[in-house]
Amino acid sequence: MFKCVIFDLDGTILDTEKAILKSLQKVLREEGKDYQLEDLRFALGIPGKETLRRLNVIDVERVHPKWAQIVLEFSQEVQMFKDIKEIIKALSESPIRTGIVTSKTRQELIDEFEPFGLSSFFEHTICADDTENHKPHPEPLLVCLEGLNATKNEAIYIGDSIYDMQCANSAGVKFALALWGSKTTKGFESADYVLNAPIDILNII
Structure with missing residues (x-):
C-alpha cells in the first residue's frame, strides 16, 4: 500500500521519555526552576529550544546545549522499543523506502541515536536544524518526502505524539499511531492507523 515509511524517533523507535524528562527537570533545577516530571510531559515531541521557550527560560541559547549534555547522563534510561530494530531492518531489506523526521537536532541525533547502530537503515533523516x-x-x-523522492500519497508517518499527527495531517500524509510510545489513543481519534506493536507496521504496508 505504501512505498515509503517515515518514522518519528523519540517515543517511536527509542524509549527516551525518562531520559528527556529527568534531564529537563535537572537542568531547570540548576536554573532555579522546580517542576514535577508530570508537568514537563508537554516537552515530548517538540524541539528542545521550543520547550525551553514555553518554560520561559531566559537564555535559551545557553541552556539548550547544557540540557543536551545533561541528557547524556541519563543514557542508561534510553532503549529501543521491543522488536523495533527487527522491523526496521526488514523494511530496509525490502523495496520500501525509509526515513526519519525528528525534533532532535543533528548533534542530538549523533549523540543519542547513532550509538544504537540503526542510522544506516534509513535513506533520509530530517532533524530540527534542517528546516525553518x-x-x-x-x-x-514534506522536506523528507522530497529527499526520498516520494509523494504524500505514497508515504505513511509513524509517531507517538499529537505533534506528529498534526504534522502528518497538515502534510496530507497518512498517520499511524505508535501505541507502544503514546500509551493512549486519547486525542488520536483521527489517526489513520493505530499500531499496538512494531510488528503491526508490516501489516499496513
Missing part, C-alpha cells in the same frame, strides 16, 4: 519550521508544521515531513 518544526512539527506540527508540515515542512519537516
Whole structure:
C-alpha cells in the first residue's frame, strides 16, 4: 500500500521519555526552576529550544546545549522499543523506502541515536536544524518526502505524539499511531492507523 515509511524517533523507535524528562527537570533545577516530571510531559515531541521557550527560560541559547549534555547522563534510561530494530531492518531489506523526521537536532541525533547502530537503515533523516519550521508544521515531513523522492500519497508517518499527527495531517500524509510510545489513543481519534506493536507496521504496508 505504501512505498515509503517515515518514522518519528523519540517515543517511536527509542524509549527516551525518562531520559528527556529527568534531564529537563535537572537542568531547570540548576536554573532555579522546580517542576514535577508530570508537568514537563508537554516537552515530548517538540524541539528542545521550543520547550525551553514555553518554560520561559531566559537564555535559551545557553541552556539548550547544557540540557543536551545533561541528557547524556541519563543514557542508561534510553532503549529501543521491543522488536523495533527487527522491523526496521526488514523494511530496509525490502523495496520500501525509509526515513526519519525528528525534533532532535543533528548533534542530538549523533549523540543519542547513532550509538544504537540503526542510522544506516534509513535513506533520509530530517532533524530540527534542517528546516525553518518544526512539527506540527508540515515542512519537516514534506522536506523528507522530497529527499526520498516520494509523494504524500505514497508515504505513511509513524509517531507517538499529537505533534506528529498534526504534522502528518497538515502534510496530507497518512498517520499511524505508535501505541507502544503514546500509551493512549486519547486525542488520536483521527489517526489513520493505530499500531499496538512494531510488528503491526508490516501489516499496513
